[in-house]
Amino acid sequence: MTTGFPGRELRLEGSTRPLAALYSRNAKAVIARGLLATRSSNGLVLVSGFFEPVLYLLSMGIGLGALVGELDGPDGRPISYAAYIAPALLAVSAMNGAVYDSTWNVFFKMNFAKLYQGMLYTSLGPLDVAIGEIFLALLRGALYATGFTTVMALMGLLTTPVALLMIPVSVVIAFGFASFGMAITSFMKTFQQMEWVNFVMLPMFLFSATFYPLSVYPQGIQWFIQALPLWHGVELLRQISVASFGPATLIHLGYFVIMIAVGMLLTTLRLRKLFLK
């Protein structure tokens, strides 16, 4: 049964590794658990996450597209309305998935399913849990992005192989949102407060040059929208979809690099508040 301890005091060394209090380099165990749990679930959640942007694309791209006709693409050449909104919908779906996974999902597993309480009584530290959960969210995001890009290809909306870069870049966008989402969740105490997340996301979805160009707004509002992350995601994917790159591309990408760095830093600083009561 038990190997038997000679009943003497055990004194541990005490690692001096940075983050030793929060991290045990075992996020892969959290990831393995997530994959196992997904495999034994019915997969319905996975399917709905895939269909939502596809349905938007079909209804608005084909339906509204018939009314709108063609628009100027990022490089000035005209493109179909469906080709215009498709990259934007991909950015929105990356945002929604990442935010859902890092806010509602984390909040639920923390406070109701008590999943993290179990994990945190093991060698895992809060940073292992956070990294594992973010990785799982990004993996799911990559699956959705691949599915959506395939639908775009089937609809004839892909004109260049460069457009395939939308898949990894949408994962970067998701990473930005997920790292921030988790930091924000650490401030939340009740479900009512969580509703604020939706309150911020919906207008961002509707107004971030998703369905029409930014130029329809007055200058002041344009600046405001340009400060929001989703607009950068939309523009970035739209440029990639037609392989039209410029200095703005780097700015959009840089926005997300900084967002990820700040988000992860904030999440790490807030880990004790998030996971240890």
Added chain:
Amino acid sequence: MISAQRLSKHYGDFRAVDGISFDVPAGEAFGLLGPNGAGKSTTMRMIGGVSQRTSGQLTIMGLDPEEHGPEVRAHLGVVPQQDNLDEELRVRDNLIVYGRYFGLPMSYLGPKADELLEFAQLTDKASAKVDALSGGMKRRLTIARSLINEPRILLLDEPTTGLDPQARHILWDRLFRLKEAGVTLILTTHYMDEAEQLCDRLVVVDKGQIMAEGSPAQLIRDHSTREVLELRFGSERNTTVAAELQGIGERLEPLPDRVLIYARDGEAALEEVSARGLKPLTSLVRRSSLEDVFLRLTGRSLVD
């Protein structure tokens, strides 16, 4: 193995744990007793490093669990008061996945999980969903899970609540054997017989403070008499008759359902009760137990 000095945990203005100190040497079975809300679970969570203390010192195996949580917990097994099994995984996977959190290899975890399922008498439920288990079965699985990493310290927060008598005795047997093997046990329970059987030493906690400390026998000696006379006069009369019993024995404890008279010689006390012309419905002389100590130290607030 564990040393706490003036350990405190405040929630806002409320002091859940209010400056408790204790030391637990390796291989000891140490009990935390106390009424609901005394701060036992809060203390357990601080030992596990999943709750941050407000003040005081705490070292586990020489380390502060807040600064070295993962290292400390590698040697800890925890049975929380409320089961937190992974409802999305099957029974055996719960054990395997939990072992993976400790970074243990599959070659070890496979046979270990089977051994623990056997111990928890859940072998035939190995591939069932956790939802499909009864309350007591979940409790057994939680206990089995806490042993997956062969811990040096086992934290058991009311481990036997919800277990049937047979399962409870199987657990007691296991805990005895773990203790023999040198595992340090920290236990909370509301079953005084359990505390008396399992604990080498215990503290009684109330309102976040330690009221008494010692071995079960020592506590009984210090805080109770050798014998107790239990009298029942019927639920209406128990409290009114108490006044007429004054002076018999060393101390009187009127409870809602009975009156306890603490005396060195219970039979003599009973004779005196009869001599005063009082006729209880039932009477019983028994030896003092830990329950009497507990009631004395913490129970009076229920009566006053």
